[in-house]
Amino acid sequence: MPISKPLISMTAAISLGFTSSIALAQEIEHFHPDGKLPSEHTLKVFEEARANLPFFDTQDFEEQAKGFMGAPTSMIIMADAGNVAWDKERYQFLRDDDNINSIHPSMLRNSQLNLNFGLYEVIPGIYQVRGFDLANITFVRGETGWIVFDPLTAAETARAAKELLDEHLGDIPVVAVIYSHSHGDHWGGVRGIVNEDDVNSGKVEIIAPRDFMQYAISENIYAGNAMNRRLFYQYGVLLPANPFGHAGQGLDLNVATGNTGLIPPTRVIEDGVEEIEVDGIKMVFQNTPGTEAPSEMNTYIPSMKALWMAENVMGLVHNIYTLRGAQVRDSLRWSKYINAALYSFGDQAEVMFASHHWPRWGNDRIQEVLRDQRDIYAHMNNVVLHNVNQGVTINEIHNVYQSPASLDDGWTTGFYHGSRQNNVRGIVNFYIGHWDNNPATLIPLSPGDSAPLYVEMMGGAEKIMIKGRELHDQGKYLEATEILDKLVHAEPENQAGKDLLADVYEQLGYQQENSGLRNAFLAGAFELRSGIPGGESPKTSGPDVIRAMSTELFLDFLGIRMDSTKTVGMSFKINLVLPDNGEKFIIELSNEALTNIEGYQATDADLTITINRSDLEQVMMGAKSLNAQIENGTATAEGDLEVLSFLASTMVTFEIGFEILPGTATRVQNEKSNPFSIDAFADIPE
Incomplete structure (x- = not known):
């Protein structure tokens, strides 16, 4: 929507004694008819920030702009389905400093840094496309083709990035993909840059840290519906992009919505530190489990003196506890892995780059950033536990903890993605749980x-x-x-x-x-x-993700979907046999819990189902029901089919529009986020 120039600046409004409603009334139009302008109290918070933070330090802006090679003419990337997958045009209002009096100046600075959009040369042989998604996609030149680090969230944005690279550097094939960690914005776009047939034939190698597949799937499935609902709060995905609404996401400005795919890795880095050659380039991988993700790794490229820090070191402090919901992270372990990278590679590296934000050049600068990041995670951990051991509780620590002035006076450890308050509460929870020790x-x-x-x-x-x-x-x-x-x-x-x-x-x-x-x-x-808004939110699952689920994970999730109150007094055993991969399971209902165990078969099973894993995947993805598979002979069943009918009757389809705040569900658009778009046990005769 159009935004007019301000009549007076925010500083002048305060100094002249105007209230916010007078000073801002003609500056910006709010996106909501009931929305309010910043109050005089909010304006004073902003003015204090401007007075106390080092806005004169522009080094980040110089690093962000360095190496720019070009950008597409349009900032909008369309999804294959016809919707918009990515739109950076709608955030251009952030460039107009004088016209924005509703965003904290420090956050505004971070969002302006994230306005980068295009192809950048990191050093000769390493290139990044930034601003096409929440993450960066990085291309390292190997002997025969490109080695890609982190192919974004969606196939459409990754494809657009590769097309931009080709436009400037020629059409060179991708020969290897490296997933730095298990979060979807770092692997979901893989099908936009490689063909699965080329992966299966060995033409393209896909490398990932240990336990990658386990966490890439389980983090998005077990509590996936709740996490998708909570995304609206942490990521504000359905808020309008507006000075009064969505104005950035810390890591970048938003998350792409397109086709999410997953091609499993062909090589897994198992050792703590492992050195291998990728398309003729020697790389040293450092596994860092339990840091920003439960499966993650840094990479050092000795011949280029280039250090890739994945999502462990960026231009901000990350989440120890993330509002969308995830396992609480280990702040001390995070600090120690950064320290190991500092002493293993930091004295050699001449460029440091990562899966978000901009690179850092020069060994002194790299060591400065590594030390600052190491120290903030250690400081949070140590000071929180120092206070906890003196009786400070989870409900007090966020009002007690202060980050070091030596770090707050700079820009290397801004709390733009992880917040001080929730990070330190997360650390308390990590060590001693949620209870504040008050019996009440x-x-x-x-x-x-x-x-x-x-x-x-x-x-x-x-x-x-x-x-x-x-x-x-x-x-x-x-x-x-x-x-x-x-x-x-x-x-x-x-x-x-x-x-x-x-x-x-x-x-x-x-x-x-x-x-x-x-x-x-x-x-x-x-x-x-x-009320609860409708609209498309980023999805954490798709056909590739469902297909990549282990059979055990699929069965575990059925136990989560089951309404146990409907199973009182009921029990059964099902043998599941998957001939094509040799798996066998017992699925058992007893004491209102659905459990499974691999490698066993029950002699007293009520039902035995035999189906190839490849055919079961059709059920997992919702393409076919299990009953249909039995009826057409794809699967066989021996025993009481009424067991399946009963199990189907207990399954709940999770809806994303559940109420969080009271009285807001009146205008809900019930969008299903359950990964099984068709019930796995649909059409079973009652």
Whole structure:
């Protein structure tokens, strides 16, 4: 939408004593009819940041721009299905500093750095396409072709990146792909740059760290529906790109939505440090499990003095605890692996590059960044545990922890993706769990049950609204959330209460330096005002991901989908036989739990199903039902088929539009995120 030039700057507005509603009324149009402009209290937070942070230091901008070779004429990449896969054009409003008074200046700086878009030469022989997705795609010249590090999220964006490379450097084939770690924005676009037949024939090698397939699949399946729903909060994927809405994601500006594919690795790096030759180039791989991902590795290329730090070292502090939901990471181990890279390769490297952001050149600069990143992860771990051992709890640590001034005064460790508050809470959880040691919180009431008691004791909704508005007007936004959250949970249909809480969330969102916190508060405000939005979110699974699931993982997920309350008093055993790969399983229902064990067969099974794994994959992907496979002879069944009918009746299809905030589900568009688009046991006779 059009944005006019400001009448006065934010600095002038404060110095002249204007309130935000006067100073900003004609500057920017809010995307939501009920949206509010930044308050005078929020503007003061921004002014303090401008006064105290080293905005005079422009080294990151110089490094970000270095080596630029060219970009496509359009910033929009279309998906094969006809929708937009990637749109960087909609973020160009970020270039207009003077016109943006609703984004924390430090976050705005990070988002402006992430406006890079095009092909860059890192050094001769190493090239990156940046700004085509959440991650970078990197091309290293081997003896016969390109070695690709991290082929993005979607086939369409990866293909567009390769086309841009070809335009400038000639059409040279890809001969190897390296997945640095198990997160989908680093492998999902592989089919855009290589053909699976070439992988199967040995023409293209795919290299990954140990346990890659296990975590690439399980992280996206077990709690995948909840993680996809939570993505709206951390990543703000359905917020409009706008100075009052989505304004960046820390790692880049957003996530591509296109075709996600996965071709399994042909070579796995198993040792802690392993040296191999890839298309004539010697590479030293350093496995770093339990850092940014449970399966991850750094790479050093001695002949180029080039150090690839995957997603372990970038232009910010990453998540120890990620709001979308994932295993809590080990901050101390992360620091130690960075330290190992520093002392193993850091004294030799002349360029350091990674799967996000821009490279660093020169050995002094590389060592500076490595040390700063090593130290912030160690500092968080050590200071948190120092306080925990003196009685500070998970509900206090975020208000106690302070990162070192020596790091806060620079730009190498900005909290743009991981936040101080949630990282340190995550560390407490990693070591001693969620309980704060207060017996009152051992068996807490659900919010919907406790909130009415609070509302009654506070004197009712009217008094809460009066006090909430007073706290809002005083800029005491966190205090306001304490009482308004209770009101909304007690009275989900109280739209005035939801609107006031939305106003509070919005100001808290504007004030955040961290993109995830900003998005979470603004997403909450959006849903409180308008209900749960519809629209396409990035998907964490697709046919390749489902097909790559192990049989055990598929059976485990059936146990997660099963509504155990429907199985009271029921039990059965199923033998599953997969002749083409030799697998055998017992699937057993007892005590309302569905379990499986590989390598065994029950002599007293109620049903035995024999089906090739290749045919079972059709069931896993939802292309065919198991009953149809039995009926057409693809699978055979011996025993009581009513067991399958009963199992089918217990399966729940997860919906992505579940309610997070009370009273927001009235306009839900129920989009299925369950990876099985057709129920695996559909059409079984009752």
